[in-house]
Amino acid sequence: MSLFTTTYDLIVVGGGHAGSEAAAASANMGAKTLLITMNLQNIAQMSCNPAMGGIAKGQIVREIDALGGYSGIVTDKTAIQFKMLNKSKGPAMWSPRAQSDRMQFAECWRMMLEQTENLDFFQDSVNGLLFEDDRIVGVKTALGIEIKAKAVVITAGTFLNGLIHIGEKTFGGGRAGESSSTGITEDLVKKGFEAGRMKTGTPPRVDGRSLDYSKMEEQPGDEFPVKFSYLPTTKPLTEQRSCYLTYTNQKVHDLLREGFDRSPMFNGRIQSTGPRYCPSVEDKINRFASKERHQIFVEPEGWNTVEIYVNGFSTSLPEDIQDKAIRAIEGFENVKFFRYGYAIEYDYFPPTQLTHSLETKLIKNLFFAGQINGTTGYEEAAAQGLMAGINAALKVQEKEPFILKRNEAYIGVLIDDLITKGTEEPYRMFTSRAEYRTLLRQDNADLRLTPKGFEIGLASKERMERVLEKQRKTDLLISFLENTSVKPEEVNPILAAKELALVSQSLKLFKIATRPQLAFDDLLVISSLKQFIDDNFIDAEIIEQAEIHLKYSGYIDKEKNNADKLNRLENVLIPSSFDYHKLHSLSIEARQKLTKIKPTSISQASRISGVSPSDISVLLVYMGR
Known part of the structure; x- marks a missing residue:
C-alpha cells in the first residue's frame, strides 16, 4: 500500500543524532527529504548522558558546525554548563564540552528541523526495505505503507532487534519505554550483508532533592565560557549549573559483587561486546579489582528538573543490587530512583561493508550512519549522519561524493577508521586516533571546513x-x-x-x-x-x-609535510575491480583483506590491519610506482 504520491530524493530512517543531522544536511542541499521516526516527540533525544563534546568529541561538534550542521547551534542554545577540557595541555588537546538541558535539547532540534525547507516528517516504524536488483528504491512501514525514494539513509541507533537487560529480566526495546525495530536486519542479511551484535548501557537516573551535595566536590563550569558554534546565534553562558564529583568505595564494590551471579554480563546472557572506554561499573570493579574507588559524576539533566544523571555508574545489575550499592556512595545515602540502569544489545553491520561516502558496497544509494556502523556517542553518530546526508544528496544530484581525508578532519579519521579497519567493539573517537591532531584543532575547524561546506552548498x-x-x-x-x-x-x-x-x-x-x-x-x-x-x-x-x-x-609545518606525503599515496588509485589474487607476492592475509575491503587508494590499503609494508611495496611496484 502506498499513500505517498511523492517519490522522495532521500528517506532518513531514524530520528536520533545521526538521523537529524542527515535529514537537515540533505534538505539544506536541496534534496526533497523525508524523516521517518518511531516517535516524533523523541527527535535527537539524549538517550544517555546530557552532554555534548569532550575529548576529541568536542572537535567533532565544531567540525559539524563548520560544515553547516546543527549540533553545535542546538548545544549552545540549550547548554547549562560549558568547559574547555585539557587547557593545561597544548592546543591540539583542547576539547570543548557542554552539559545540556535534555528536554530543551530535543525540543530545539525538532524546532530547527521543522523550520528547514524540503524536509517532511512521518511517525511510523520502518520494518522493510524495497529493492530493485542491487539498488534501494524505498521503505515499508509497520502500517504497511510503501514510500519510494531515490536514496535511503538508515540511522537506527540501538533499535535494531534491541534487547534490554536489567539483572535476570530481559525484554525487547530500543530504549527505556520504547519498542525495538524489526525487519531491517533481516532484509539486509537476505541481500548478503554481514550483521553482528553490540552492547551498551546507561546508569540510573535519580532525584536530585534526595542527594547530599555537601559530601561531594563541586564541579563548576569555566569562569569565561565560550561556545560551540562559529555563528553568533547565541552568546556564551552567563549563568551555569554545577556538576558534582563523588566516588565509589570498597563497600560499594562488595555490594555490587553480591549481584554478579545475576548479572547478564557475567552469567552469559549478554554475549555481545560493550564499549571498552565506557565500561559498566560492575565491569570496572571486576577488571580493576585493585582500585579502591572510581569517580562518579553527578550531572543535572536541565535548568529546572531535579533529575540527575549518575555518570560512572552504568550498570545492568538487578535493581535491588543497584539500590543497595548506590546508597553506599557518599551523598547518595537517601537516594530516590527515577529509573534503574540497564544494558541494551542491538544489531550492527561491520562498517567495512561501506565506502568512504558511507554508501553500502552491496546496495547502491543505501547509506548507513551512527550506531548501525558500530560506533558509540552522540558526536560520532551526528558526524556520520551529516556525511551520509551530504553524500546521499550528492548521489541523487549525480555529483561526486564528499570525502574528508584524515589530515582534514576528525570526521575523516572516524570514517576512514571504520571502513578501513572495521570495529569489533563500539568505536569511540580519541585525539590519539588522529595522527594529524595539531592540524585538526577545535579552534580552526571553521578555517578547515567551512569553505568545503560552502562549496557543496551546505554552509551558508x-x-x-x-x-x-x-x-x-x-x-x-x-x-x-x-x-x-x-x-x-x-x-x-x-x-x-x-x-x-x-x-x-x-x-x-x-x-x-x-x-x-x-x-x-x-x-x-x-x-x-x-x-x-x-x-x-x-x-x-x-x-x-x-x-x-x-x-x-x-x-x-611538520604535520603538513607528513600529510602531503600521505596524500601522494591517496592519489595512487586502485580500481574497484582489481584482482589481488593474481599478485602471488602478496601475503595470503593481505589478499583476503584487500579483496574484502576493496580500498580505493594505496594509502587506504596501507591502513588495513594485516596488510604489511612489503605488501604495499608489491602494489606500488605493480602500479609502476
Whole structure:
C-alpha cells in the first residue's frame, strides 16, 4: 500500500543524532527529504548522558558546525554548563564540552528541523526495505505503507532487534519505554550483508532533592565560557549549573559483587561486546579489582528538573543490587530512583561493508550512519549522519561524493577508521586516533571546513564571510607581529615579572610572542600592540589563532609535510575491480583483506590491519610506482 504520491530524493530512517543531522544536511542541499521516526516527540533525544563534546568529541561538534550542521547551534542554545577540557595541555588537546538541558535539547532540534525547507516528517516504524536488483528504491512501514525514494539513509541507533537487560529480566526495546525495530536486519542479511551484535548501557537516573551535595566536590563550569558554534546565534553562558564529583568505595564494590551471579554480563546472557572506554561499573570493579574507588559524576539533566544523571555508574545489575550499592556512595545515602540502569544489545553491520561516502558496497544509494556502523556517542553518530546526508544528496544530484581525508578532519579519521579497519567493539573517537591532531584543532575547524561546506552548498554565505574575515584579521595580526619591533624598555618589565632573561636590543614582537613562558595577554601592555588590536577590532578568537600559529608553527609545518606525503599515496588509485589474487607476492592475509575491503587508494590499503609494508611495496611496484 502506498499513500505517498511523492517519490522522495532521500528517506532518513531514524530520528536520533545521526538521523537529524542527515535529514537537515540533505534538505539544506536541496534534496526533497523525508524523516521517518518511531516517535516524533523523541527527535535527537539524549538517550544517555546530557552532554555534548569532550575529548576529541568536542572537535567533532565544531567540525559539524563548520560544515553547516546543527549540533553545535542546538548545544549552545540549550547548554547549562560549558568547559574547555585539557587547557593545561597544548592546543591540539583542547576539547570543548557542554552539559545540556535534555528536554530543551530535543525540543530545539525538532524546532530547527521543522523550520528547514524540503524536509517532511512521518511517525511510523520502518520494518522493510524495497529493492530493485542491487539498488534501494524505498521503505515499508509497520502500517504497511510503501514510500519510494531515490536514496535511503538508515540511522537506527540501538533499535535494531534491541534487547534490554536489567539483572535476570530481559525484554525487547530500543530504549527505556520504547519498542525495538524489526525487519531491517533481516532484509539486509537476505541481500548478503554481514550483521553482528553490540552492547551498551546507561546508569540510573535519580532525584536530585534526595542527594547530599555537601559530601561531594563541586564541579563548576569555566569562569569565561565560550561556545560551540562559529555563528553568533547565541552568546556564551552567563549563568551555569554545577556538576558534582563523588566516588565509589570498597563497600560499594562488595555490594555490587553480591549481584554478579545475576548479572547478564557475567552469567552469559549478554554475549555481545560493550564499549571498552565506557565500561559498566560492575565491569570496572571486576577488571580493576585493585582500585579502591572510581569517580562518579553527578550531572543535572536541565535548568529546572531535579533529575540527575549518575555518570560512572552504568550498570545492568538487578535493581535491588543497584539500590543497595548506590546508597553506599557518599551523598547518595537517601537516594530516590527515577529509573534503574540497564544494558541494551542491538544489531550492527561491520562498517567495512561501506565506502568512504558511507554508501553500502552491496546496495547502491543505501547509506548507513551512527550506531548501525558500530560506533558509540552522540558526536560520532551526528558526524556520520551529516556525511551520509551530504553524500546521499550528492548521489541523487549525480555529483561526486564528499570525502574528508584524515589530515582534514576528525570526521575523516572516524570514517576512514571504520571502513578501513572495521570495529569489533563500539568505536569511540580519541585525539590519539588522529595522527594529524595539531592540524585538526577545535579552534580552526571553521578555517578547515567551512569553505568545503560552502562549496557543496551546505554552509551558508554568512558562515563563509565570517571565515574569510577571521582569516584576514589573523593574517593581519601575524604580519604586524612579524614586522613590528619592540624596544628593551617596553618588553623587559614583562620578562622580569616572569623571571625570564632580559633583552638588550630591539626585537620583533613575534620573537617575544613565541616564548613558551609568555601568554599573549602578557604583551597587551605594549602600547603599539594594544593600539593595533583596538584599531582593527581584533577579538580573543583572532588572538588565539595568531598565538597558536606563532608558538606551534614548527609542529604544524611538520604535520603538513607528513600529510602531503600521505596524500601522494591517496592519489595512487586502485580500481574497484582489481584482482589481488593474481599478485602471488602478496601475503595470503593481505589478499583476503584487500579483496574484502576493496580500498580505493594505496594509502587506504596501507591502513588495513594485516596488510604489511612489503605488501604495499608489491602494489606500488605493480602500479609502476
